[in-house]
Amino acid sequence: MNAQNVGKINFVxxxxxxxxxxxxxxxxxxxxxxxxxxxxxxxxxxxxxIELWPDTLTFQHYWFALTQTQIGRWYIxxxxxxxxxxxxxxxxxxxAGYAISQLNFPFRRTLYWIILASFMVPxxxxxxxxxxLIANLGLLNTWAGIILPxxxxxxxxxxxxxxxxxxxxxxxEAAVMDxxxxxxxxxxxxxxxxWGVTTAxxxxxxxxSWNAFLWPFLAVxxxxxxxxxxxITQVNDAFGVYYARQLSAAVLAGFPVALAYLxxxxxxxxxxxxxAGIKG
Amino acid sequence: xxxxxxxxxxxxxxxxTVIDNLSLDINDGELMVFLGPSGSGKSTxxxxxxxxxxxxxxxxxxxxxxxxxLAPGQRDVAMVFQNYALYPHxxxxxNMEFGLKNIKLSHQEIDERVTNAARILEMDKLLxxxxxxxxxxxxxxxxxGRAIVKKPAAFxxxxxxxxxxxxxxxxxxxxxxxxxxxxxxxxxxxxxxxxEAMTLGERIVILNECKIEQIGTPMEIYTSPxxxxxxxxxxxxxxxxxxxxxxxxxxxxxxxxxxxxQIAIDMDVPAGARYDLGIRPESVLISPTAADCTGVxxxxxxxxxxxxxxxxxxxxxxxxxxxxxxxxxVVGDTVHLALDKTKIHLFDQNGxxxxxx
Amino acid sequence: MLRNHKSETIVAMILIAPFIAxxxxxxxxxxxxxxxxxxxxxPLIGDGTWVGVDNYTRLASDRRFDTAFWNTAYFVAxxxxxxxxxxxxxxxxxxxxxxxxxxxVLALFFLPYILPVSVVYxxxxxxxxxxxxxxMHVFDWLGFDRIPIFKITGWFMPAxxxxxxxxxxxxxxxxxxxxxxxxxxxxxxxxxxxxxxRWQTFRKITWPLLWPVTALVLTIQLISQLKIFDQxxxxxxxxxxxxxxxxxxxxxxxxxxxxxxxxxxxxxxxxFIIVIVVSVLNFQLxxxxxxxx
Numbered sequence: 001m002n003a004q005n006v007g008k009i010n011f012v013x014x015x016x017x018x019x020x021x022x023x024x025x026x027x028x029x030x031x032x033x034x035x036x037x038x039x040x041x042x043x044x045x046x047x048x049x050i051e052l053w054p055d056t057l058t059f060q061h062y063w064f065a066l067t068q069t070q071i072g073r074w075y076i077x078x079x080x081x082x083x084x085x086x087x088x089x090x091x092x093x094x095x096a097g098y099a100i101s102q103l104n105f106p107f108r109r110t111l112y113w114i115i116l117a118s119f120m121v122p123x124x125x126x127x128x129x130x131x132x133l134i135a136n137l138g139l140l141n142t143w144a145g146i147i148l149p150x151x152x153x154x155x156x157x158x159x160x161x162x163x164x165x166x167x168x169x170x171x172x173e174a175a176v177m178d179x180x181x182x183x184x185x186x187x188x189x190x191x192x193x194x195w196g197v198t199t200a201x202x203x204x205x206x207x208x209s210w211n212a213f214l215w216p217f218l219a220v221x222x223x224x225x226x227x228x229x230x231x232i233t234q235v236n237d238a239f240g241v242y243y244a245r246q247l248s249a250a251v252l253a254g255f256p257v258a259l260a261y262l263x264x265x266x267x268x269x270x271x272x273x274x275x276a277g278i279k280g
Numbered sequence: 281x282x283x284x285x286x287x288x289x290x291x292x293x294x295x296x297t298v299i300d301n302l303s304l305d306i307n308d309g310e311l312m313v314f315l316g317p318s319g320s321g322k323s324t325x326x327x328x329x330x331x332x333x334x335x336x337x338x339x340x341x342x343x344x345x346x347x348x349x350l351a352p353g354q355r356d357v358a359m360v361f362q363n364y365a366l367y368p369h370x371x372x373x374x375n376m377e378f379g380l381k382n383i384k385l386s387h388q389e390i391d392e393r394v395t396n397a398a399r400i401l402e403m404d405k406l407l408x409x410x411x412x413x414x415x416x417x418x419x420x421x422x423x424x425g426r427a428i429v430k431k432p433a434a435f436x437x438x439x440x441x442x443x444x445x446x447x448x449x450x451x452x453x454x455x456x457x458x459x460x461x462x463x464x465x466x467x468x469x470x471x472x473x474x475x476e477a478m479t480l481g482e483r484i485v486i487l488n489e490c491k492i493e494q495i496g497t498p499m500e501i502y503t504s505p506x507x508x509x510x511x512x513x514x515x516x517x518x519x520x521x522x523x524x525x526x527x528x529x530x531x532x533x534x535x536x537x538x539x540x541x542q543i544a545i546d547m548d549v550p551a552g553a554r555y556d557l558g559i560r561p562e563s564v565l566i567s568p569t570a571a572d573c574t575g576v577x578x579x580x581x582x583x584x585x586x587x588x589x590x591x592x593x594x595x596x597x598x599x600x601x602x603x604x605x606x607x608x609x610v611v612g613d614t615v616h617l618a619l620d621k622t623k624i625h626l627f628d629q630n631g632x633x634x635x636x637x
Numbered sequence: 638m639l640r641n642h643k644s645e646t647i648v649a650m651i652l653i654a655p656f657i658a659x660x661x662x663x664x665x666x667x668x669x670x671x672x673x674x675x676x677x678x679x680p681l682i683g684d685g686t687w688v689g690v691d692n693y694t695r696l697a698s699d700r701r702f703d704t705a706f707w708n709t710a711y712f713v714a715x716x717x718x719x720x721x722x723x724x725x726x727x728x729x730x731x732x733x734x735x736x737x738x739x740x741x742v743l744a745l746f747f748l749p750y751i752l753p754v755s756v757v758y759x760x761x762x763x764x765x766x767x768x769x770x771x772x773m774h775v776f777d778w779l780g781f782d783r784i785p786i787f788k789i790t791g792w793f794m795p796a797x798x799x800x801x802x803x804x805x806x807x808x809x810x811x812x813x814x815x816x817x818x819x820x821x822x823x824x825x826x827x828x829x830x831x832x833x834x835r836w837q838t839f840r841k842i843t844w845p846l847l848w849p850v851t852a853l854v855l856t857i858q859l860i861s862q863l864k865i866f867d868q869x870x871x872x873x874x875x876x877x878x879x880x881x882x883x884x885x886x887x888x889x890x891x892x893x894x895x896x897x898x899x900x901x902x903x904x905x906x907x908x909f910i911i912v913i914v915v916s917v918l919n920f921q922l923x924x925x926x927x928x929x930x
Contacts (some may be wrong), residue, residue: 096455138305166396168363168365170361170363170515171365171366171367173332173352173359173361173365174361174365174366174367174426175378176331176332176352176353176380177330177331177332177352177353177355177357177358177359177379178378178382178426179353179354179379179382179383180353180379180382181382184382189367190376192369193368193369
């Protein structure tokens with residue numbers, strides 16, 4: 001579409017462009033509105049007319065959330081569990097992906113097909129049995145309990161396998177001639193050559209884990225162990241019917257992942273496109 | 281001692297036997313070239329010696345030690361890959377150190393070897409650069425350097441010049457020759473380029489379709505090709521080959537060329553059969569007093585130091601002759617050709633040179 | 638390559654061991670357990686008695702199951718195809734832009750996708766708040782009565798679908814943009830030389846060439862939305878959950894609210910089968926439609 005109408009005054013084209021930009025602004029407006037509302041005092045928030053900018057700009061709700069509620073603990077829980085999920089998922093997937101890609105072992109094909117087949121299983125149906133399992137292991141209300149069922153991410157193994165497949169055979173042969181053992185080949189050659197993938201996959205897994213709701217919601221009943229994503233919906237008494245306060249908590253919850261996206265836009269986009277391609 | 285010996289080796293891919301019962305001896309300190317067209321098995325053979333391909337039957341000895349069951353890194357050979365295979369995320373120094381660290385040499389020893397190799401290859405200033413910051417020629421040196429530091433019994437080169445441009449290729453060829461004299465190790469060099477083979481090799485193994493056609497020094501191969509394939513493969517432009525009938529007339533053996541010309545043959549071969557007769561262009565002389573055959577000039581190629589003249593004989597077949605650089609022959613001329621009888625090769629029905637039987 | 642089979646196998650086993658351990662524990666075992674549990678009359682945690690296919694046959698007359706099933710289908714109908722087309726048209730618009738503006742516009746459309754569902758919930762709960770939500774002003778301008786959207790059954794699903802589309806379009810837009818970028822510019826140049834109108838270009842060139850991506854987006858959306866829970870659960874708080882049930886919500890309710898582990902497992906298995914059947918059908922359908930292009 002960009003190649004059309006070179007030089008001509010393009011009325012319809014300009015209209016479409018303007019419409020797109022306008023639609024984008026409209027699209028993001030609710031986010032803006034949520035943030036702005038959180039910066040207003042409660043009495044302003046409930047005014048019957050629309051104020052696009054606060055009359056009185058205040059951070060009182062944020063202050064309240066950070067000091068008077070358990071948001072601090074929730075942050076720690078979210079960070080801890082997200083890091084745990086990311087680290088465990090990425091490392092186990094990388095190791096397994098490397099083995100499937102580069103090594104010959106019995107049942108290699110079977111394993112690969114099992115992983116592919118597991119794409120079909122919606123993890124939501126497993127919540128009952130996950131709960132029973134974690135409860136029986138005594139891991140409810142622990143970080144381990146939150147982390148474990150979130151480690152199902154077959155797409156990451158497939159991503160690593162594909163990238164490892166694409167490393168030219170020459171490097172492996174040179175490393176073998178260099179007397180490198182398998183582990184050294186993985187850590188000193190294959191892994192460094194794919195740092196980009198590892199970074200992209202890690203960021204996306206972190207975001208995904210931070211945003212997880214259903215399982216962390218089921219796994220934790222004690223408020224001090226909740227992740228922030230769950231916490232802001234569960235604990236209403238600290239907030240009461242204070243809209244701006246609730247919104248400030250929501251902003252605090254969404255801020256880290258939004259920041260991660262804005263900082264690592266390209267990596268995130270790359271990882272998402274990759275995993276979608278594989279699902280297809 | 282680092283002589284290499286392949287005894288009756290075979291290799292199969294599934295049901296297909298690719299290399300069958302091949303034997304080959306490479307002398308200690310020799311620069312041996314494996315020469316052949318693509319698919320001839322030369323790279324496969326090299327990789328079998330390296331350990332990157334399995335030897336399904338037969339044995340391999342390097343320096344007297346049986347190596348056919350050893351892992352690649354333990355055969356005391358170093359390989360220079362066609363595409364260099366330099367680890368892109370490591371500096372030149374780290375590339376060279378990698379193999380040495382894996383066998384747990386001391387820091388001191390590693391440093392010493394790296395410095396030494398860098399000096400020999402004039403790479404001292406490049407040690408802290410990454411491969412992506414180097415030119416093609418520099419990368420090749422690093423690949424060689426990586427091999428040198430291992431102090432191997434033998435160096436294996438897999439078409440090392442094929443990624444370089446023409447001028448660099450010639451320069452590097454000379455440097456490789458000098459390297460061999462400095463390092464004095466056994467070297468096996470795989471190439472499809474006969475110029476490289478002829479200029480570098482002390483001996484050449486010519487391979488075709490995974491079979492050895494001939495092993496010999498460059499001159500042996502040039503002047504006395506063992507098979508029709510070798511005759512046609514070596515020499516540029518290739519040898520003229522004619523299918524001839526050998527007849528006995530009185531006491532002399534005569535070969536009859538397609539255009540009817542009779543050539544006296546001074547060899548002890550049975551008559552009454554078909555043979556292939558080969559003669560190189562430089563042995564076909566153009567002279568007004570020449571009496572062997574005549575033809576019309578179709579193409580003239582002036583190379584400066586010599587002139588190639590493509591002549592069409594009476595029956596339409598082509599004979600390539602070589603004249604002086606200052607030749608005045610032009611297209612359309614009728615020329616008289618003389619064939620140097622001492623430079624004629626005869627090949628039997630199996631393509632074997634009759635003098636090699 | 639000469640390989641030492643034994644040592645290679647050992648290394649491989651070490652490398653895949655962590656994965657197998659985790660997978661076995663949290664995937665294989667619970668899946669098998671789910672099937673087993675579905676044939677029992679059991680509470681959420683604890684032993685049960687074997688009842689064969691009882692839990693399944695009960696579903697035929699289970700009104701809540703019926704609601705959940707049809708609500709899910711309704712939700713899928715509301716969100717998958719419209720969502721895909723919304724994303725498609727947005728990406729057509731974005732692909733016309735370039736440079737900083739394009740990056741900015743893309744970020745604006747994509748940002749919702751990055752947010753956790755609970756944040757999305759808070760934002761829209763506020764925007765559509767019956768008393769103070771800014772969207773209520775839209776109703777005023779259009780001359781309608783204000784509606785407590787999430788409390789009224791007829792409005793609930795469309796609203797949740799709307800929010801879901803808002804939330805997930807970014808993902809689809811990314812894929813569409815990648816697909817559009819893969820179409821060589823020369824093709825458009827040729828069509829403009831052929832005097833094709835904007836609509837014709839879209840129909841005859843863009844749409845067919847983009848079909849594989851469109852099929853992919855539809856598939857991913859379809860499978861995702863069948864499994865929906867979070868938004869429905871959150872937006873139902875304080876409302877009438879039984880009217881708004883979707884499949885996963887019903888599983889949750891049976892298991893965690895009613896403590897009927899066995900019955901919940903049976904519903905889970907049914908959903909599992911539905912997802913597989915839909916995946917396969919969808920795959921065939923897409924292939925068939927693709928051939929017609």
